[in-house]
Amino acid sequence: MLPVYMDHLLCPTLTDEQFATEVHHINGEGEDAGVVYCEMQDYESDISQLVSWKCKELFYPDKCSYRVETGGRLENLRSSCTNEKVRHFHRRFYDPCNMTVIVCGQINHEQVLAAVESVEERILQDPQRSEIRRNFVRPFRSP
Structure with a gap:
């Protein structure tokens, strides 16, 4: 399941x-409707x-990441969130250079590494991603 999950995170097809x-x-x-919108609506009504x-x-x-609401705010979901922005965000930030994969429990290390490597090799060969990676700036690190 790990390669499927990683592929879902790194190469979404929304x-x-x-x-x-x-x-x-x-x-x-x-x-206004939508699963994320309704979840954030509940969240924003909680005192x-x-x-x-x-x-x-x-x-x-x-510029501190602790200050940011990662789920988004209703106003932004209504006024400025688009599928293209979501796609751009994923291309820019969901990359092996900005990820940590944590696997817990009794595992076979060779199988886990092979599973990660199968996804990582494909991602690392993508020329668009290598350009993003060369110019990558971690969020909230730049002034």
């Missing part, structure tokens, strides 16, 4: 129809989350 269903769309009643976000804004500087 179609426009899947994006609308999973992330955001306007339903037949003119309301403990609102307090946590405010604390993070006060405690951490602007």
Whole structure:
């Protein structure tokens, strides 16, 4: 399963129809909808989350990753999130140079390494990814 999971993370195939269903769309009643949107809507109505976000804004500087809400904010999901932006984000940040694979339990090390290597070799040979990797800047590290 590890190569399948890694391939899913490194080479997503999110179609426009899947994006609308999973992330955001306007339903037949003119309301915002989508799995991610509804999850974030619940999240943003939770008082403990609102307090946590405010604390993070006060405690951490602007470029600190601890300050960021990784699931997105409703306003951004409504106004600026597109499938193309999601694809671009994946191409830029979901790469072996920015990943750590953690496998727990009793394992056969050779099998795990062979599984990772099968995906990694294909990814490392992609010319578009090598360009991104050459110019890669870890998120929240640049001024």
